[in-house]
Amino acid sequence: xxILCPTDFSEHSTIALEYALNIANxxxxxxxxxxxxxxxxxxxxFVNIDDLVRENHxxxxxxxxxxxxxxxxxxxxxxxxxxxxxTVGSIxxxxxxxxxxxxxxxxxxxxxxxxxxxxxxxxKLASKSPVPILAIPETVKHKLTNNKIILALDNKGLxxxxxxxxxxxxxxxxxxxxxxxxxxxEEATIPFDAFISKYLGDAMGEVxxxxxxxxIAALKNYAERNNIGMLIMVRREKSFLxxxxxxxxxxxxxxxxxxxxMVLPE
Numbered sequence: 001x002x003i004l005c006p007t008d009f010s011e012h013s014t015i016a017l018e019y020a021l022n023i024a025n026x027x028x029x030x031x032x033x034x035x036x037x038x039x040x041x042x043x044x045x046f047v048n049i050d051d052l053v054r055e056n057h058x059x060x061x062x063x064x065x066x067x068x069x070x071x072x073x074x075x076x077x078x079x080x081x082x083x084x085x086x087t088v089g090s091i092x093x094x095x096x097x098x099x100x101x102x103x104x105x106x107x108x109x110x111x112x113x114x115x116x117x118x119x120x121x122x123x124k125l126a127s128k129s130p131v132p133i134l135a136i137p138e139t140v141k142h143k144l145t146n147n148k149i150i151l152a153l154d155n156k157g158l159x160x161x162x163x164x165x166x167x168x169x170x171x172x173x174x175x176x177x178x179x180x181x182x183x184x185x186e187e188a189t190i191p192f193d194a195f196i197s198k199y200l201g202d203a204m205g206e207v208x209x210x211x212x213x214x215x216i217a218a219l220k221n222y223a224e225r226n227n228i229g230m231l232i233m234v235r236r237e238k239s240f241l242x243x244x245x246x247x248x249x250x251x252x253x254x255x256x257x258x259x260x261x262m263v264l265p266e
Contacts, residue, residue, distance in 0.1 A: 009061075027170070163234065178204060180207045
């Protein structure tokens with residue numbers, strides 16, 4: 001498996017990198033660390049700003065790797081890269097070229113399911129990336145412990161079993177199960193795709209169905225009551241994940257949580 005962790009050397013991206021390093025070590029995965037920069041053109045400058053910015057990023061990258069200490073294995077150091085260009089475009093280009101399986105991103109701000117997706121870069125990546133995105137809130141623990149992994153499903157069918165490849169790698173190496181959570185609204189008649197048991201196989205844990213007309217609040221409350229270590233959701237139109245992109249401030253406050261969120265492309 002190949003994991004990509006973009007960084008801007010901020011505190012929240014450094015927390016995400018530590019999380020990514022722990023995951024890479026647990027999964028015996030190849031970790032890539034990418035920093036993207038942009039330069040504003042200035043005809044009046046006598047200094048090559050492009051070279052200067054790149055040199056600064058290279059120095060920051062060296063310091064970042066050094067600060068990670070024992071997490072960086074000498075026999076399997078991470079691949080590092082400095083790129084010039086737009087942040088989202090460069091990340092997607094890099095992920096495609098190096099056949100990345102998972103992108104780990106840091107988030108900041110309100111630490112809610114909504115702000116995870118409204119953080120400018122993470123939101124754009126979560127809406128466009130053909131590979132899973134794992135969003136790490138800035139106050140989260142630095143590694144996935146033995147806490148539960150929850151897959152929140154709506155009542156729509158799933159046509160692509162391959163989207164679960166990365167979560168299944170997690171369960172394989174961490175010896176964990178993926179529990180299914182379905183927040184059933186009153187008008188819903190079909191709980192969730194019955195083929196999910198086939199998709200997840202032996203990795204499937206228990207199934208929990210709760211009734212509520214406030215999907216976001218119910219999801220958040222369940223996750224926090226049960227000490228969830230990771231929440232997994234599928235990105236697609238008209239799902240309750242999509243609703244998190246359009247809810248108002250009140251619902252955004254309700255959704256506050258510090259749980260890592262993995263977004264799977266349908």
